[in-house]
Amino acid sequence: MGAAEFLDWSVQIALVILSLAFLGTVFKVIRGPTLPDRILALDMLVATAIGFIAAIGIKTGFTLYVDIAITLGLVGFLATVAFARFVLTRGRSENDGPSEDDDMTQDAVIMPDAAQFSEIGEAKKK
Amino acid sequence: MTELAPIIAGLLVLVGSFFALVAVIGLWRLPDIYTRSHAASKTGTLGSGLVLIALAVHAGDAGTTSRALAGVVFFLLTAPIAAHLLARAAYAVGYPLSKDSVRDDLSNRP
Numbered sequence: 001m002g003a004a005e006f007l008d009w010s011v012q013i014a015l016v017i018l019s020l021a022f023l024g025t026v027f028k029v030i031r032g033p034t035l036p037d038r039i040l041a042l043d044m045l046v047a048t049a050i051g052f053i054a055a056i057g058i059k060t061g062f063t064l065y066v067d068i069a070i071t072l073g074l075v076g077f078l079a080t081v082a083f084a085r086f087v088l089t090r091g092r093s094e095n096d097g098p099s100e101d102d103d104m105t106q107d108a109v110i111m112p113d114a115a116q117f118s119e120i121g122e123a124k125k126k
Numbered sequence: 127m128t129e130l131a132p133i134i135a136g137l138l139v140l141v142g143s144f145f146a147l148v149a150v151i152g153l154w155r156l157p158d159i160y161t162r163s164h165a166a167s168k169t170g171t172l173g174s175g176l177v178l179i180a181l182a183v184h185a186g187d188a189g190t191t192s193r194a195l196a197g198v199v200f201f202l203l204t205a206p207i208a209a210h211l212l213a214r215a216a217y218a219v220g221y222p223l224s225k226d227s228v229r230d231d232l233s234n235r236p
Contacts, residue, residue: 003129003130003131003132003133003136004132006132006133006136007132007133007135007136007139007184009136010136010137010139010140011136011139013140013143014139014140014142014143014177015143017143017144017146017147018143018146020147020150021143021146021147021149021150021173024147024150024151024153024154025150025153028150028153028154034159034216034221036159036212036213036215036216036221037159037162039212040153040159040162040163040166040209040212041153041166043166043167043170043205043208043209043212044149044150044153044166044170047146047149047166047170047171047173047174047201047205048146048149048150048170048173048174050174050177050178050197050201051142051143051146051173051174051177051178054174054177054178054180054181054194055139055143055177055180057181058135058139058177058180058181058184063185063187063189063190063193065181066178066181066185066190066193066194066197067193069178069197070193070196070197070200073197073200073201073204074200074204076208077204077205077207077208080208080211080212081207081208081211083212084208084211084212084214084215085211085215087212087215087216087219088215088218088219090219091219091220092219092220092221
């Protein structure tokens with residue numbers, strides 16, 4: 001088996017594995033159970049997509065795919081930062097996530113200990 | 127030398143996609159948002175970074191190689207920042223730790 005043939009086969013196998021990872025991440029976005037879980041799965045989705053694009057770039061030989069991968073990484077980073085900011089301002093809603101592993105104090109449901117993050121607490125007062 | 131580069135690239139692609147699968151398994155198996163953040167940010171970044179390095183090895187010209195390596199560096203810089211921001215925001219608004227957590231260094235309670 002030649003080296004080029006080995007590369008072809010390994011890219012094919014990698015595309016199958018990356019497809020499985022992609023599907024698993026998409027179902028994690030759907031399942032949740034909480035909003036940060038979904039955002040984390042979206043971040044992971046972007047990472048898997050970058051790997052996917054790089055593998056397709058090896059397969060087809062188009063070097064333009066590298067630029068697309070870098071741009072997708074930038075967009076994914078900005079989206080995650082914006083979503084984290086959104087989680088911070090929204091707080092934690094009542095029906096968000098399972099209650100069976102809820103072992104923090106029960107009065108800590110909606111925006112509890114924001115005072116220990118002092119700059120965050122100041123941002124909330126505005 | 128011309129025989130070695132495709133083999134290295136193929137191995138890197140295989141290992142990178144394996145790490146992406148491990149990251150997804152961690153995303154499903156781990157108990158809370160903070161531990162899932164470990165799996166997604168570290169292992170996911172390693173997976174896609176390895177596939178990008180494979181593309182850098184496979185591409186013959188210097189322009190594509192340097193762009194792919196710049197993408198890897200950029201991704202290694204931004205992924206921890208995004209994961210840290212998300213975990214910090216989740217902790218600040220009170221998403222609970224898993225029952226199996228042994229310590230919480232950010233908590234002010236004794």
